[in-house]
Amino acid sequence: MNQAELADRLFPGVTRLPQDVLDSYPTRDLPEGALVTRFAPSPTGFMTIGGLYATQISERMAHQSGGVFYLRIEDTDRKREVEGSMEDIIRSLGYVGISMDEGLTVSGEEVGIYGPYRQSERASLYHVFIKDLIRRGLAYPCFCDADEVQAIRDKQKAAQLTPGYYGDWAVHRHWTPSQALVELEKGKPFVIRLKSPGLPDRRIKYHDLIKGEIEMPENEQDIVIMKSDGIPTYHFAHAVDDTLMGTTHIIRGDEWLASIPVHIQLFEILGFRRPEYGHLAPIMKMDGASKRKFSKRKDRDATAIYYQKEGYPSKAIAEYFMTLINSNYEEWRMNHSEAPYTDFTIDVNKLNVSGALFDMNKLNDISKDVISRYSADEVYAQASAWAASFDEELAARLSANRDYASAIFNIGRVSEKPRKDISKWSEVNDLYAYFYDEFFNRSVEAGYESLPGEISLELAQQIIREYEQSLDLGDDHDTWFGKVKAIGDQLGFAKDAKAYKKNPEAYPGHVGDVAMVVRVALSGRTMTPDLYDMMHVMGESRVRDRLKRYSTRS
Known part of the structure; x- marks a missing residue:
């Protein structure tokens, strides 16, 4: 023999020769310099944040060169395969907005002529x-x-x-x-x-x-x-x-x-x-004063599903990854604030050799910036879509009155410097729940105690009674604030914070504290969007009911 x-x-059943197989896979017709990259995970666990980071690099390399990015599932180790992990991997790619030209889809179907895209079928x-x-x-x-x-x-x-x-x-x-x-x-x-x-x-x-x-x-x-x-x-x-x-x-x-x-x-x-x-090199995280690798066993934030459940917009994750991929991305973004991140050309030679540091605070800041540039309708759509999967209470609240919810999201969103209070959709329920009477009625009492400075409840209620008398939601902003200042003058408040700091013993507070008392009466909080805009979204009936409730509480 x-x-x-x-x-x-x-191999008695194998009759083809290597060249026969090679001839059955056509050479890709791509422009000169185009790259073909892939993400080829094993379905032995759930998608990690490090895996998404590496995959975005591969996707950007292919698409910025006019090439092809594809997904191949390397499932040759059946003993270690975890049920549902393949679907999780594919959904995670979609969540971050990583687009595949070829490969498996969530439904199990394949796109492309170079398959099968599962090794077990090859x-x-x-x-x-x-x-x-x-x-x-x-x-x-x-x-x-x-x-x-x-x-x-x-x-x-x-x-x-x-x-x-x-x-x-x-x-x-x-x-x-x-x-x-x-x-x-x-x-x-x-x-x-x-x-x-x-x-x-x-x-x-x-x-x-x-x-x-x-x-x-x-x-x-x-x-x-x-x-x-x-x-x-x-x-x-x-x-x-x-x-x-x-x-x-x-x-x-x-x-x-x-x-x-x-x-x-x-x-x-x-x-x-x-x-x-x-x-x-693997993405690192801070653990006290030292850096270490993410651990799928002990770090909840190691997997992609964590960021989905928390409600980070896909664009925020992608934008943050770009800052990790190339350090000069942030300067580019400052000079191209309206351009999609895909306009930036990554340079593999500038990747961090020792391992990029994942900074959750920076991710939150980038996410706030991303969400601040969304229209109210975009915020409503994305928050609703997230809530449908992860927060039934918020989903019901948003769907009950879309116009009211959109008006809430629109506060401070049309200025040159839009407010940046949302970093992820899981914060929406708590941030804006006080706009809704059901939540306000069951939780506002504790917030009523958040009075500025040395203002007593009696003085705060006097402010609110005066405010009720002067309130006219038809006033423009300057007229409205003029009335607030007049109340402050009448009750002995300083005209501004500077005057108050100069002689704090002479005043119970300053005019900003007068507005703060109104804010607390209407929301139970000291931090809210613009008070004038907030009242107009709430509407006169709701505003007057809440003012009355505050001024008469014992």
Whole structure:
């Protein structure tokens, strides 16, 4: 028996040759310089914030170059697969606004002609290339079970040698096809291993897109390229898939850096042009005074679903990622305030080599800025959509009176410097609940105690009674505030904060405190949108009812 006969015995149903497969995947017709990138997760857990960050880099690289970005699911490790994780991954990409040109959709359908886009459905393709390697004597069946492999490692450890299946330690590497046939006839399980041409004293060099020039030992291990169930390992599958799908650039976590010698060797042995790799350091977070990696086990904010549940707009997440990708993005944004973030061209050479620091406070600031630029209708639509999934009370409140809710959201939104009080949709219910009588009636009493300075309840009620007498919602802003100042003068308040600070013993407060008392009476809070606008949204009946309630409380 020769190598070709062994290959036929191992893969009797495989009749195609590698070139047949390569010819069935057309070369992509793209402009010069266009990149083809991908996100290729394993469905073994839920989408992390670091995964989204890396994926946005890949998506931007492809689309800013006029290229293609696609999603491939690398589900070759069925034992570790987590139910629902694939759907979570796809929904998370959509949540952040990362658009795929090809790949799987939430419904399970595929878009694109380079599929299947699940590795578990591509086994027949991999078998073509594995059979060819066996035919050429570059791969072989290995019949060692787990105990035998462990015994080899134990002997190597005792001899203080590099552990693994290689060289003279690779028992079946040296078998003839006839010897292998004997085991096959017995029905003994086997895996397929690559016959590595690597030597321990040789090194490889390659240029990493992010880390620069890298030098590493060559791979000498006879790695498994197909498991006993006929499914290839990730290492082998990705080399075939990235070639057939025309991938040009790969951004992935630097935990894969150690695999570079294996991957370069696979591309060389298969005769494929390898893509360019960039290895990204993990996103870091502050833990007290020190930095550390996110932990999916103990950090709620490590997963993408956390940000969805909190209600961060997708645009805010994307904008924040851009500041992590390239530090000069913030300067660009200041000079291009109205442009979409996709107009910015990212530079992979400027990525943070040591790991970007995820700053939640900065995310909140960016999110406030993003939401401040939305129209009231956009705020209503996004808040309602979020509430429909995560806050039934808010959803009911918003849907009960859209016009009233939109008017609330519109306060302070039409000025050159719009208010920035919302950083995420989960804050909306608490921020604006006092506009609604049901909430106000059950919770306002505690807020009534928030009086400025040394103002007593009696004086506050006197202010409100005077205010009730002068109130006319038909007044323009200047007229209205003139009346507030007149009440302050009448009750001995300073005309402004400066005068009060100069001689605080002479006044019960200043005119701003008079307005604050009115604010507290109407909302139970000291922090609200513009008081004049707030009253006009509430309407005269509601305003007068609340003023009366305050002025008569005991």
